Amino acid sequence: MTIKIGNAPCSWGVEFANDERNPSWESVLSDCHSAGYTGIELGPVGYMPEDPSILGDALA
Numbered sequence: 001m002t003i004k005i006g007n008a009p010c011s012w013g014v015e016f017a018n019d020e021r022n023p024s025w026e027s028v029l030s031d032c033h034s035a036g037y038t039g040i041e042l043g044p045v046g047y048m049p050e051d052p053s054i055l056g057d058a059l060a
Helices: 025-034 052-059
Strands: none
Touching: 025 052
C-alpha cells in the first residue's frame, strides 16, 4: 500500500489570508517542493491565487 502525504500553508503559520506576517504563497510552494511534498492544500480563501492559469503554472 502506498500512502501519499501532503502539506498545508498552516504549517507556515498561515491562518488568515491577509495577515501581513504570512510568507508569500510562492515561498510556501517552493518549501513544500524542496521538502519532497507533491501535494498541498490551498490554505485560507484568498491566500493562494484563485486564477487556475497562475496557480496551475506554479504547481507544475
